[in-house]
Amino acid sequence: MTRAHQSDNHGSLQHFVLPDAELLFWPEWLPQAQAERCYQQLAHELNWQQPAIKIFGKAVLIPRQQVWMGDPHCSYKYSGVLFEPEPWHPLVKQLTDRVNQACQSQFNSVLLNWYADGQQHMGWHSDDEPELGNNPHIASLSLGQKRFFDLKHKSLGTQLKLELGQGSLLLMTGPCQANWLHRVPKMAAATEGRINLTFREIKQKTT
Ligand SMILES: O=C(O)CCC(=O)C(=O)O
Numbered sequence: 589m590t591r592a593h594q595s596d597n598h599g600s601l602q603h604f605v606l607p608d609a610e611l612l613f614w615p616e617w618l619p620q621a622q623a624e625r626c627y628q629q630l631a632h633e634l635n636w637q638q639p640a641i642k643i644f645g646k647a648v649l650i651p652r653q654q655v656w657m658g659d660p661h662c663s664y665k666y667s668g669v670l671f672e673p674e675p676w677h678p679l680v681k682q683l684t685d686r687v688n689q690a691c692q693s694q695f696n697s698v699l700l701n702w703y704a705d706g707q708q709h710m711g712w713h714s715d716d717e718p719e720l721g722n723n724p725h726i727a728s729l730s731l732g733q734k735r736f737f738d739l740k741h742k743s744l745g746t747q748l749k750l751e752l753g754q755g756s757l758l759l760m761t762g763p764c765q766a767n768w769l770h771r772v773p774k775m776a777a778a779t780e781g782r783i784n785l786t787f788r789e790i791k792q793k794t795t
Pocket residue numbers: 699701710715728737752770771772784786
């Protein structure tokens with residue numbers, strides 16, 4: 589199911605061909621020291637927020653902090669809340685350009701998530717908002733504490749668990765978002781923080 593080969597200077601590439609999805613995974617896309625510097629800079633320099641979203645009609649604080657960043661037209665509606673993008677931070681812009689090259693994509697926006705420790709998490713969901721269009725590419729760059737990333741097929745129930753370590757890059761392609769859910773579960777053993785950047789291409793203006 590997987591095959592590994594060398595890819596330029598970004599370490600080995602693993603290719604997962606799953607039912608209704610394809611994943612490309614570079615476990616060591618950024619060197620450790622560079623990933624650590626990126627983590628520190630983003631932790632200190634971004635305007636982190638912990639917004640409330642609506643779950644079954646009730647306002648609940650999300651169990652992590654986040655920043656939505658991108659081109660000016662890239663508004664994003666998520667769990668009933670419309671987020672306007674923060675202007676590009678130069679480091680995030682630089683990473684986006686490099687990820688676009690590696691993934692041959694045109695990402696124009698990024699959701700950054702900061703999990704302060706293993707209690708902070710993200711529940712099962714798909715990145716299937718209409719403004720992303722059909723079969724969107726979603727790339728995910730991880731900095732800091734390594735965390736598990738679970739995927740579950742919506743009808744087959746097939747599950748896959750990946751470990752997203754510091755500097756890893758994961759690309760979800762094919763009809764992955766239509767057919768699979770993903771999550772970052774709580775992890776009691778995780779004491780350090782993790783920042784994840786998920787790159788998206790907003791196709792049209794949200795009204
Ligand atoms: O933190 C992660 O690895 C996943 C983030 C995610 O799924 C999202 O932002 O939609």
